[in-house]
Amino acid sequence: MNTITLLVFDGLLLISIVSLAWAALATRDARRSVILFMAFGLVLALAWGRLLAPDVALAEAAIGAGLSGALLLAAVSEQPHAAGVVRPSISQNPGRAGTRTAVRWAITLLCAGLAGILGWALLQGLDSSARDTLAQAVAANLAISGVSNPVTAVLLNFRAYDTLLELAVLLTAVLGIFALGQARPGYQCAGPVFDSLARWLAPVLVLIAGYLLWVGAHAPGGAFQAGATLAAAAIVLRLAGRSHIGLPAGGSLRLVTVAGVAVFLLVGLVLLLLGRPFLGYPPAWAGALILVIETAAMLTIATTLVLAFLGGRPQALWREPGVRRDAPPASDAPGAAAPANESAAPSLAAGTQEQTRC
Amino acid sequence: MIDVLAAVLILLGLGFYLAGSIGLLRLPDLYARLHALTKADNLGLGLLTAGLALHAQDLFTSAKLLLIWLAVLAASAASAHLIARHARRRETGT
Numbered sequence: 001m002n003t004i005t006l007l008v009f010d011g012l013l014l015i016s017i018v019s020l021a022w023a024a025l026a027t028r029d030a031r032r033s034v035i036l037f038m039a040f041g042l043v044l045a046l047a048w049g050r051l052l053a054p055d056v057a058l059a060e061a062a063i064g065a066g067l068s069g070a071l072l073l074a075a076v077s078e079q080p081h082a083a084g085v086v087r088p089s090i091s092q093n094p095g096r097a098g099t100r101t102a103v104r105w106a107i108t109l110l111c112a113g114l115a116g117i118l119g120w121a122l123l124q125g126l127d128s129s130a131r132d133t134l135a136q137a138v139a140a141n142l143a144i145s146g147v148s149n150p151v152t153a154v155l156l157n158f159r160a161y162d163t164l165l166e167l168a169v170l171l172t173a174v175l176g177i178f179a180l181g182q183a184r185p186g187y188q189c190a191g192p193v194f195d196s197l198a199r200w201l202a203p204v205l206v207l208i209a210g211y212l213l214w215v216g217a218h219a220p221g222g223a224f225q226a227g228a229t230l231a232a233a234a235i236v237l238r239l240a241g242r243s244h245i246g247l248p249a250g251g252s253l254r255l256v257t258v259a260g261v262a263v264f265l266l267v268g269l270v271l272l273l274l275g276r277p278f279l280g281y282p283p284a285w286a287g288a289l290i291l292v293i294e295t296a297a298m299l300t301i302a303t304t305l306v307l308a309f310l311g312g313r314p315q316a317l318w319r320e321p322g323v324r325r326d327a328p329p330a331s332d333a334p335g336a337a338a339p340a341n342e343s344a345a346p347s348l349a350a351g352t353q354e355q356t357r358c
Numbered sequence: 359m360i361d362v363l364a365a366v367l368i369l370l371g372l373g374f375y376l377a378g379s380i381g382l383l384r385l386p387d388l389y390a391r392l393h394a395l396t397k398a399d400n401l402g403l404g405l406l407t408a409g410l411a412l413h414a415q416d417l418f419t420s421a422k423l424l425l426i427w428l429a430v431l432a433a434s435a436a437s438a439h440l441i442a443r444h445a446r447r448r449e450t451g452t
Contacts, residue, residue, distance in 0.1 A: 191443065197436040204429075 010050060016043050030079070034072040041065025054220035055151040058212075062228035067305055070235055074309060078184070146286025147217040155222065156290045160279040164268070167260040167297055170304045174257050183310035189241040198240035205233035213298050217287065223260075223294040227301025234306045247306060247314060257307075260300030264293050360412055367409030374402030388445050396438040400431055 020043060024036035041064040048057035138150050138158065145153035155163050190198065209230040216222030237245040248256055267289055268279040276282065281289050307314075381394025407427040411420035 191439075193436050193439045197432060201432075 013043065013047050013050065017047060030076045031073070034069060034076055037072065038065045038069035041069065055149075055222065055225075058220055058225045059228070062225055062232070063305075066232060067228055067235070067309075071309055074184075074311065078311075144283040144286070146281060146283065146288075146290050149216060149218050149220065149222075151220070152216050152222050152290065152294075156293060157281060157286060160264075160268075160293075163297075164261065164264045164279070167264060167300060170301060171258060171261050174304050174307055177304075177307050177311070178313050180312045183312040183314050186243060187239060187241045190239070195240050198236050198242070202233040202237050205229050205236065209233070209298065209302070213294055214291075216294060217291065223297035224301060226294075227298040228305060230298060230302035231305035231309070234302070235309050238306075238309065245306070247303065249314075253303070253314070256299050256303045258300070260293075260297040263296035267293060364409040364412040367405050367412065371402045371405030371409060374398045374405065378402060389442060392438045392442055396434050400434060403427055403430055 017040065020036055020040040024033050024040055027033045027036065041060060045057045045061035045065060048054070048060055135150075138154055141158070142148065142150060142153055145157045147153050147156070189195070209226040212221040212229060213223065213226035214221075216226070234245040234247065247253060264279075267281075271280060272278050375398070378394050378398030381398060382391050385391045385394055404427055407423040411423045414420050414423065
């Protein structure tokens with residue numbers, strides 16, 4: 001393709017990114033703002049694709065545009081006047097208008113300064129002759145990493161420690177979500193059109209997640225993208241009003257939530273015991289170990305994202321102390337799957353039956 | 359020959375996209391705009407993917423393009439239905 005065409009395309013891409021970002025920030029309607037933000041994420045994913053970073057593009061499309069958009073939309077509809085949420089305008093509150101303008105200018109200056117520093121750093125990086133040393137080091141050692149996708153090699157082998165800590169951050173986020181209390185009640189049953197879409201979309205998304213996990217070893221993909229896709233399957237089911245969205249119940253949910261960090265740590269500690277450095281895989285085993293860690297990480301990431309969408313502990317997971325197990329579930333709206341071994345009163349069973357209609 | 363056919367298909371597809379976009383901007387109400395978007399853009403995307411699939415010279419890539427088209431068809435039909443139903447319900451107040 002000739003250079004001029006690409007230049008025009010890049011220019012259009014840049015203009016759309018900046019104007020979508022501006023529109024998302026400038027609009028007063030919170031829902032419109034979120035939808036513009038999702039469009040912004042999709043165009044940003046295109047830009048990552050143009051920068052030859054398909055891994056980042058996938059992650060941006062799945063997490064940045066898709067799941068963040070779903071989370072933000074859920075948050076918007078939680079607000080009291082969900083139909084048309086309007087941000088309070090400055091003129092309504094003249095006393096604090098001055099402070100607000102000052103804060104706004106301070107934030108603008110801060111962001112401009114940050115952008116300037118980043119741009120300067122980028123220019124320095126482009127100029128410096130040493131700019132390729134890290135990439136070269138990765139390429140030189142790719143053969144012993146156990147995978148042939150350099151991004152996965154960095155994330156799960158050369159810088160595995162960073163990824164372990166990222167998973168620990170996710171675990172902390174889950175603790176915060178559980179601290180918010182019970183999950184939001186589910187949505188009403190979807191109509192036939194959306195229900196049939198959800199019916200075939202969810203399994204396809206699960207399949208894609210498995211594919212992304214497997215293909216991450218030698219092509220763009222990996223645990224984060226796969227986890228986001230898996231979470232999308234559950235969220236589609238949730239939006240369609242299903243009460244069983246694939247989240248495990250009770251103790252299994254806790255196990256899945258810690259699986260990513262636990263498996264990662266276990267592998268690291270066993271390697272330490274065998275006299276190797278922490279997370280220093282033996283090259284012969286590296287591929288298998290990375291796949292094991294990534295599988296656990298995918299399940300944990302998907303669970304974390306779904307829990308974030310639920311916005312709290314799923315119902316029927318832990319009973320509050322003092323609440324009798326056979327007490328009638330006051331607000332047992334469709335949350336997570338009721339545990340199979342739940343020896344609950346008939347009222348709960350009837351409730352569950354009623355919820356699983358759709 | 360195949361390249362020419364591919365180019366024609368892609369250009370036709372772009373024409374439908376253009377028509378759909380003009381419809382989105384010019385048509386009077388939400389239902390008409392949805393109609394323009396889903397009908398014209400789905401056909402436009404179909405022609406576009408058909409052109410690209412001819413261009414791909416690789417059956418696997420062509421099959422993937424076809425899958426993308428089918429997925430977008432289903433998603434856009436369902437989401438257009440949801441948007442229209444939501445608007446209808448808000449209008450009638452039920």
